[in-house]
Amino acid sequence: DAMVIQNPRYQVTQFGKPVTLSCSQTLNHNVMYWYQQKSSQAPKLLFHYYDKDFNNEADTPDNFQSRRPNTSFCFLDIRSPGLGDAAMYLCATSRLRGGTYNEQFFGPGTRLTVL
Amino acid sequence: GQQLNQSPQSMFIQEGEDVSMNCTSSSIFNTWLWYKQEPGEGPVLLIALYKAGELTSNGRLTAQFGITRKDSFLNISASIPSDVGIYFCAGQWASYDKVIFGPGTSLSVIP
Numbered sequence: 001d002a003m004v005i006q007n008p009r010y011q012v013t014q015f016g017k018p019v020t021l022s023c024s025q026t027l028n029h030n031v032m033y034w035y036q037q038k039s040s041q042a043p044k045l046l047f048h049y050y051d052k053d054f055n056n057e058a059d060t061p062d063n064f065q066s067r068r069p070n071t072s073f074c075f076l077d078i079r080s081p082g083l084g085d086a087a088m089y090l091c092a093t094s095r096l097r098g099g100t101y102n103e104q105f106f107g108p109g110t111r112l113t114v115l
Numbered sequence: 116g117q118q119l120n121q122s123p124q125s126m127f128i129q130e131g132e133d134v135s136m137n138c139t140s141s142s143i144f145n146t147w148l149w150y151k152q153e154p155g156e157g158p159v160l161l162i163a164l165y166k167a168g169e170l171t172s173n174g175r176l177t178a179q180f181g182i183t184r185k186d187s188f189l190n191i192s193a194s195i196p197s198d199v200g201i202y203f204c205a206g207q208w209a210s211y212d213k214v215i216f217g218p219g220t221s222l223s224v225i226p
Contacts, residue, residue: 042216090157106157
């Protein structure tokens with residue numbers, strides 16, 4: 001089945017220790033997104049890639065970076081995690097085609113704990 | 116900026132009851148999406164709406180795209196325990212725009 005896969009599902013890191021979360025997709029979608037979701041809140045968009053074009057949200061801290069080496073994979077790097085970065089991180093994909101239809105499909109998420 | 120409101124914020128209902136929740140916006144959207152999120156999982160797309168007035172069903176779920184394009188509602192008929200979760204509405208102006216999420220409606224079903 002075509003899907004969005006996130007690894008690991010649970011990640012524990014120490015305060016200030018860099019961490020990388022990964023996302024892969026078999027949907028061949030051209031757009032990939034990273035969201036941060038804190039408890040009882042809606043997902044908050046951090047950035048997205050449209051093919052190789054990177055689009056950062058204005059309020060995304062510099063501490064968060066992303067890489068998309070190819071269509072299938074996208075990584076979220078947190079350079080110096082703080083306690084406030086503990087959250088669920090969601091990857092999503094969509095296929096932007098001809099200006100219509102842009103449903104986003106989400107992965108299961110990675111729950112990040114910062115000690 | 117664009118903002119979505121969802122009501123109610125939470126619901127506790129008896130199994131077998133019908134559920135109705137809605138989503139309103141301060142601005143117009145051209146796409147409305149309804150997602151369900153279970154604890155520890157990512158949101159799952161339930162229904163997508165693309166046209167004002169459109170009514171779409173997916174099993175026991177029915178959603179409508181409001182005629183003003185500023186609202187949408189989701190109905191669940193004959194609720195069952197596995198309907199438990201948080202239901203997010205989301206709106207989008209154009210396909211290349213980011214999706215704006217509502218704050219969610221938490222649904223609990225009492226067996």
